[in-house]
Amino acid sequence: MKRFHSHFNGYSVEFSPFEEQRLACVTSQHFGIIGNGRQYILDVLDRDIGAFKTFDTRDGLYDCTWSEENECHVASSSGDGSIKIWDTQAPSGGRPIKSFEEHTKEVYSVDWNLVTKDTFITGSWDQSIKIWNPRMDRSLKTFREHRYCIYSAIWSPRNAHLFASVSGDRTLKIWDSRDNRSLNTIKAHDHEILTCDWNKYNDKEVVTGSVDKTIRIWDIRYPDRPTTILRGHTYAVRRIKCSPHSESMLASCSYDMSVIVWDRAREQDPIIARMDHHTEFVVGLDWNMFIDGQMASCSWDEQVCVWNLGRPGQFR
Amino acid sequence: MSVFRDLVEGECSEPNALGNFVQHFTNERSYHDKFEDHGKNEFYDSLYRHEEEYNEQRHLDSIFDGEGQEDDIHLMMDRHLNLRDGPREHKELPLSNVESDLQFLFQDFINSTRAGQLFHPSSLNHLPLTFEDKSKIKNRSSIMLKHFSNGESEQFEEDQLNRMLDSLGIEVGDDFDQVWDSQPHHTTTTTTTTTTTTTGQYDQYQKYVNDLPEEYEDYEQHQQELFDDGDLEDYELDEEWDKGDDFHPYDSAWTESDRSVEAAWDETARRTISDITRPITQINDPKLKKSNFMKFMNQLNSGEASIVGSDVVHNPDFKRQEEYQQQADQWTEDYNDFHEHIPQHRIQEYQFSIQEARDSDTLERGMGLFNEGHLSDSIIALESEVKRNPENAMAWMYLGIAHAENDQDSQATTCLIKSLQIDPTNSKARLALAVSHTNDYQKERALDTLEEWLQRTPEYTALYKQFKGSVDPNSFLDTWSRHEFTTNLFIEAARSRPSNPDPEVQTALGLLYNMSYDYDKAVDCFKAALQNSPTDYQLWNKLGATLANSNRSQEALGAYFKALEHKPSYVRARSNLGISYLSLNMFQESATTFLGAIAIHPAPNIWDNLKMVFRLMNREDLVQKADLRDVNAFLDEFQFM
Numbered sequence: 001m002k003r004f005h006s007h008f009n010g011y012s013v014e015f016s017p018f019e020e021q022r023l024a025c026v027t028s029q030h031f032g033i034i035g036n037g038r039q040y041i042l043d044v045l046d047r048d049i050g051a052f053k054t055f056d057t058r059d060g061l062y063d064c065t066w067s068e069e070n071e072c073h074v075a076s077s078s079g080d081g082s083i084k085i086w087d088t089q090a091p092s093g094g095r096p097i098k099s100f101e102e103h104t105k106e107v108y109s110v111d112w113n114l115v116t117k118d119t120f121i122t123g124s125w126d127q128s129i130k131i132w133n134p135r136m137d138r139s140l141k142t143f144r145e146h147r148y149c150i151y152s153a154i155w156s157p158r159n160a161h162l163f164a165s166v167s168g169d170r171t172l173k174i175w176d177s178r179d180n181r182s183l184n185t186i187k188a189h190d191h192e193i194l195t196c197d198w199n200k201y202n203d204k205e206v207v208t209g210s211v212d213k214t215i216r217i218w219d220i221r222y223p224d225r226p227t228t229i230l231r232g233h234t235y236a237v238r239r240i241k242c243s244p245h246s247e248s249m250l251a252s253c254s255y256d257m258s259v260i261v262w263d264r265a266r267e268q269d270p271i272i273a274r275m276d277h278h279t280e281f282v283v284g285l286d287w288n289m290f291i292d293g294q295m296a297s298c299s300w301d302e303q304v305c306v307w308n309l310g311r312p313g314q315f316r
Numbered sequence: 317m318s319v320f321r322d323l324v325e326g327e328c329s330e331p332n333a334l335g336n337f338v339q340h341f342t343n344e345r346s347y348h349d350k351f352e353d354h355g356k357n358e359f360y361d362s363l364y365r366h367e368e369e370y371n372e373q374r375h376l377d378s379i380f381d382g383e384g385q386e387d388d389i390h391l392m393m394d395r396h397l398n399l400r401d402g403p404r405e406h407k408e409l410p411l412s413n414v415e416s417d418l419q420f421l422f423q424d425f426i427n428s429t430r431a432g433q434l435f436h437p438s439s440l441n442h443l444p445l446t447f448e449d450k451s452k453i454k455n456r457s458s459i460m461l462k463h464f465s466n467g468e469s470e471q472f473e474e475d476q477l478n479r480m481l482d483s484l485g486i487e488v489g490d491d492f493d494q495v496w497d498s499q500p501h502h503t504t505t506t507t508t509t510t511t512t513t514t515t516g517q518y519d520q521y522q523k524y525v526n527d528l529p530e531e532y533e534d535y536e537q538h539q540q541e542l543f544d545d546g547d548l549e550d551y552e553l554d555e556e557w558d559k560g561d562d563f564h565p566y567d568s569a570w571t572e573s574d575r576s577v578e579a580a581w582d583e584t585a586r587r588t589i590s591d592i593t594r595p596i597t598q599i600n601d602p603k604l605k606k607s608n609f610m611k612f613m614n615q616l617n618s619g620e621a622s623i624v625g626s627d628v629v630h631n632p633d634f635k636r637q638e639e640y641q642q643q644a645d646q647w648t649e650d651y652n653d654f655h656e657h658i659p660q661h662r663i664q665e666y667q668f669s670i671q672e673a674r675d676s677d678t679l680e681r682g683m684g685l686f687n688e689g690h691l692s693d694s695i696i697a698l699e700s701e702v703k704r705n706p707e708n709a710m711a712w713m714y715l716g717i718a719h720a721e722n723d724q725d726s727q728a729t730t731c732l733i734k735s736l737q738i739d740p741t742n743s744k745a746r747l748a749l750a751v752s753h754t755n756d757y758q759k760e761r762a763l764d765t766l767e768e769w770l771q772r773t774p775e776y777t778a779l780y781k782q783f784k785g786s787v788d789p790n791s792f793l794d795t796w797s798r799h800e801f802t803t804n805l806f807i808e809a810a811r812s813r814p815s816n817p818d819p820e821v822q823t824a825l826g827l828l829y830n831m832s833y834d835y836d837k838a839v840d841c842f843k844a845a846l847q848n849s850p851t852d853y854q855l856w857n858k859l860g861a862t863l864a865n866s867n868r869s870q871e872a873l874g875a876y877f878k879a880l881e882h883k884p885s886y887v888r889a890r891s892n893l894g895i896s897y898l899s900l901n902m903f904q905e906s907a908t909t910f911l912g913a914i915a916i917h918p919a920p921n922i923w924d925n926l927k928m929v930f931r932l933m934n935r936e937d938l939v940q941k942a943d944l945r946d947v948n949a950f951l952d953e954f955q956f957m
Contacts, residue, residue, distance in 0.1 A: 032456065168462075308835065
């Protein structure tokens with residue numbers, strides 16, 4: 001397992017969709033409660049992980065996403081309500097090439113559209129979701145329906161207009177960006193919902209993770225009950241990422257300091273790996289699209305970790 | 317108005333807030349002065365000589381694709397080149413004690429909350445926080461606290477938060493909202509409901525409903541600005557629905573917080589010392605005990621950090637030490653429990669696939685079939701043998717190994733444990749058991765098995781005892797540090813034979829490094845093991861699998877070839893070889909290899925892999941053909957026999 005020590009507490013990590021060895025990671029001083037933020041651009045090298053670039057911000061950074069249309073651009077969302085666009089070719093310590101300032105509270109989630117590739121979406125503690133085009137100075141559209149902080153808003157990987165959002169109001173909402181109202185509201189958990197993701201192989205399926213420690217899998221056509229509930233974490237589930245290589249696999253990280261890799265195809269025992277390589281809350285997680293089984297995680301223990309899961313059973 | 321509601325309704329502050337915060341940390345002069353003196357030259361130099369040119373010509377062009385938005389770009393550049401917005405301040409800050417104090421405070425706050433334990437922060441009243449800083453701390457910690465607290469009561473969460481805020485000199489009753497609302501925001505679309513703190517009981521839910529119209533007005537306005545009114549009817553229906561009984565957005569979070577700030581504080585102050593110092597021994601999460609929280613407690617204990625608070629609710633130091641000792645005792649106990657609770661081996665009954673033992677199926681026949689790679693037939697023959705002779709450790713072991721090669725790790729585990737029960741000295745069976753546990757992601761059991769292997773191998777028994785005795789059992793409460801310990805144990809064992817590596821020790825080390833995803837180190841171990849057993853086909857396969865997991869598929873091919881050179885019927889290596897060809901996009905070779913494996917042993921997962929290759933070859937016809945599960949149907953196109 002390769003490790004990188006970040007100066008601040010990790011918040012989010014994402015592999016580049018263009019270069020297999022590159023990843024973006026955002027970190028915040030003092031656990032993101034107060035202090036500066038730092039955007040890292042890291043490279044996975046033969047024996048370790050090296051910092052390619054670093055960019056500093058005044059307030060903490062909570063989430064980041066790579067541009068799908070320009071391999072040099074990364075967007076990160078900040079505690080001060082702004083969203084910064086960074087150019088990874090610029091010198092370290094440079095300024096963002098753009099900063100969008102409309103949200104009035106912490107922006108906890110940012111996600112680039114995988115289909116149209118020219119927009120990204122943000123979810124904020126000001127209870128609004130905004131869609132942006134990096135070329136425009138103002139947001140394209142604002143959605144206000146949630147009744148509490150929004151913790152995650154994620155585009156569908158298949159449908160250009162569809163996105164899902166989850167909130168502390170305990171609902172999962174499915175939206176069509178052309179409509180003003182959500183298509184569907186699912187009361188997905190009995191506690192705050194901190195994360196969601198789409199199945200990359202099934203565009204009807206959304207996975208949510210909550211303070212209630214469970215992961216629930218939803219067929220968005222049938223909102224009355226989850227298709228599956230995965231239990232295994234002992235504290236709130238902080239982030240979920242569905243595998244880009246397998247329909248049945250997903251990974252989650254939690255305030256219980258662990259990362260769990262799940263394979264729903266194994267009905268009796270869906271947990272195929274429980275990893276406790278971090279010593280504080282694990283908050284960032286991603287799969288490498290280019291390398292089957294390669295994963296990255298980051299934690300409040302200031303470690304960014306990259307490892308290859310390996311193929312189950314290959315080793316005899 | 318409750319404390320929590322108030323906190324959540326607070327505003328996020330201006331982008332410049334941290335500048336002020338930082339200013340207080342650098343005592344000599346203000347941030348801006350500092351920036352002028354220290355940063356300006358460097359900044360102007362770098363920015364105007366290199367960056368400006370660079371920015372404008374290169375990456376701005378690339379982001380805007382020359383779409384004639386240059387005016388906007390310059391506006392944007394002007395905005396972002398504003399020195400006062402500079403994001404560079406952090407680098408210029410020495411790491412001050414103040415910062416680490418704050419880090420410790422938050423760490424303590426987080427970990428004690430997580431453990432359901434009220435904490436006793438030392439007072440950091442001297443930190444000159446601005447209103448914006450205070451608002452951020454208040455807002456964010458109140459929201460985040462709910463994410464990592466473990467189902468504690470609202471009262472606990474409220475107390476915990478109040479303690480933290482108090483230690484920073486943040487008045488819980490401070491009405492931040494009013495202050496912030498008087499300051500300019502970076503947008504004008506704020507919709508936050510601003511409410512002042514008052515004394516008295518509130519029905520939280522009622523309050524929520526009362527707030528709705530304001531939000532909705534805003535919402536409607538928003539709708540009208542951007543879109544037509546067509547959806548409003550639906551929207552009103554939704555409103556009705558939202559008001560229904562089943563919509564309680566905050567009930568778990570806020571129901572008990574419906575008291576005034578003053579009342580809450582009075583109650584806190586009235587509490588007795590024993591109430592507040594709820595025994596820390598209630599923590600029973602082994603991992604948490606060795607986290608920074610524990611380190612923090614140690615520092616308190618050693619006097620490295622101290623409690624300066626004048627508040628009467630703080631315990632005197634000697635009491636704290638007692639408490640600490642109690643914790644330590646309790647933790648040791650917990651640790652012992654923790655280990656006892658790991659089941660040594662969950663022994664299952666072996667599920668036979670045959671009803672009766674057949675006379676013709678002997679150990680020799682089973683072994684012969686196994687060596688030819690006919691796993692299913694070999695399993696049947698070996699089952700006959702163990703049915704006749706349930707005490708034949710050798711037969712159980714080979715049955716286990718055959719199951720392992722056939723991807724049946726739970727069956728394999730059962731057989732290998734049986735074998736070891738009969739003959740605990742069989743080191744080969746024990747190592748195979750560790751491999752099966754590893755394959756089955758049973759890390760704890762794999763570690764147990766490896767340690768037992770070392771303990772039972774006469775050459776290393778002394779080393780094991782010496783090592784085990786020298787280690788504080790508290791130091792490996794979680795799997796990760798346990799793994800580190802076991803790895804060090806085997807490194808020590810390997811060091812005792814520097815020139816003549818013990819293949820079994822090296823294999824075990826290779827396994828351990830695989831578990832921690834240190835594939836490069838694992839490769840070195842397997843190579844060392846192969847020095848002394850160059851014909852061990854399983855070792856060559858392990859080397860190949862490790863190389864493949866490390867994205868070195870090209871090198872893996874060579875290792876698999878070696879494995880097949882020594883045992884051509886080794887299905888596992890063939891199947892792995894096919895996977896490596898697949899990762900290298902060598903589809904034809906991959907399909908041929910999988911077919912060759914199927915011809916020896918038709919396992920369902922190999923058929924699945926084969927179908928995947930056919931799909932990648934865009935050969936839907938072959939995919940359908942594969943569903944028939946007849947390997948001979950492919951003889952005309954692939955030379956696998």
